[in-house]
Amino acid sequence: MVADSNSVAPELREFISRNFLFSDQGFAYGDDASFLREGIIDSLGVMELVTFVEKQYGIAVADHELLPSNFDSVNQLSSFITSKLATPLMRGSGCSSTNS
Secondary structure, three states, X not given: OOOOHHHHHHHHHHHHHHHOOOOOOOOOOOXXXXXXXXXXXXXXXXXXXXXXXXXXXXXXXXXXXXXHHHHOOHHHHHHHHHHHHOOHHHOOOOOOOOOO
8 A cells, every 4th residue: 555644644644533532523623733632532432443543554553652652642653654665674573663
């Protein structure tokens, strides 16, 4: 799959709007807004978001990658996803080229 943050971010905003904000009016936050600090997603929601990311983008997320630096905003998550997709040998292995 070829993806960059310009294509990933809109998909993430759409998913979060519909599944966590229960809105079809779009994502009303900036792409750097913290999901947890802003109350957009709670800890259980993070797990739902991980499942979406794994299915939507065909990547595996390892436990050690479940960090705010990867999953706490649209921009952080977009960067995480695109870095995983850009490293074909890492796809599905739970490894990331992103050091945390």
